[in-house]
Amino acid sequence: MSIAENLKTLRDELPKEVTLIAVSKTKPIELLKEAYQAGQRQFGENKAQEMALKAPQLPNDVEWHFIGHLQTNKVKMIAPVVHTIHSIDSLKLLTEINREAAKAGRTIRCLLQFHIATEETKFGLDEIEAHDLMRQTLASGFKNVIVAGVMGMATYTDNHETIRTEFEHLHKIFKTLKSTYFAADDRFKEISMGMSGDYKMALEQGSTCIRIGTAIFGERNYQSFK
Numbered sequence: 001m002s003i004a005e006n007l008k009t010l011r012d013e014l015p016k017e018v019t020l021i022a023v024s025k026t027k028p029i030e031l032l033k034e035a036y037q038a039g040q041r042q043f044g045e046n047k048a049q050e051m052a053l054k055a056p057q058l059p060n061d062v063e064w065h066f067i068g069h070l071q072t073n074k075v076k077m078i079a080p081v082v083h084t085i086h087s088i089d090s091l092k093l094l095t096e097i098n099r100e101a102a103k104a105g106r107t108i109r110c111l112l113q114f115h116i117a118t119e120e121t122k123f124g125l126d127e128i129e130a131h132d133l134m135r136q137t138l139a140s141g142f143k144n145v146i147v148a149g150v151m152g153m154a155t156y157t158d159n160h161e162t163i164r165t166e167f168e169h170l171h172k173i174f175k176t177l178k179s180t181y182f183a184a185d186d187r188f189k190e191i192s193m194g195m196s197g198d199y200k201m202a203l204e205q206g207s208t209c210i211r212i213g214t215a216i217f218g219e220r221n222y223q224s225f226k
């Protein structure tokens with residue numbers, strides 16, 4: 001299957017209000033261009049340097065989504081190009097994004113990343129931390145970041161019930177934050193959940209934004225991008 005065919009198959013399955021992010025990490029620019037030719041405009045990367053290198057090589061109507069753990073000292077590399085950062089887990093990070101976005105004369109959408117999986121290795125906030133973060137964020141009055149929703153990754157497992165429960169949990173967190181802090185703010189609307197192996201369950205649980213790599217570009221070879 002070609003990239004164009006993979007994209008078409010996915011798009012045919014998606015409700016039209018759901019955003020499809022093509023996760024292009026480790027993939028050479030030629031493959032991103034192929035996806036672009038097939039109409040894809042949202043791309044996801046998880047390394048700051050890789051995004052900074054790739055962004056100038058595609059037309060500027062591409063939306064770049066940062067989906068990996070982000071260190072504060074790397075924010076300035078992506079601030080001129082990134083559309084949405086899906087991995088906010090501290091006030092320190094949000095503060096730095098606001099500062100670099102202001103320098104670049106931009107506004108950057110940010111999603112709060114939640115730890116919904118049972119695995120130890122996944123980054124993210126719990127609900128108590130998120131409420132602390134939201135109170136501090138509102139008090140800070142950031143002008144160059146928009147808190148636009150939540151993101152999470154389910155446990156890597158064959159157990160569909162586990163995955164469903166974790167996605168359902170993220171949807172509940174979204175609803176609580178929405179009603180507590182964003183009832184009158186339409187910009188808080190994203191539930192970023194679902195990858196190649198679990199996006200169907202994510203859609204059933206109300207995902208607004210799926211992040212798909214393997215099912216578009218094939219398996220990743222971590223040696224291939226330099």
Ligand SMILES: *Cc1c(COP(=O)(O)O)cnc(C)c1O
Nearest residue numbers: 023067195196197211212213214
């Ligand atoms: C790599 C990655 C994806 C895409 O994973 P696939 O299984 O290849 O679809 C989605 N989200 C995040 C956060 C990732 O790091």
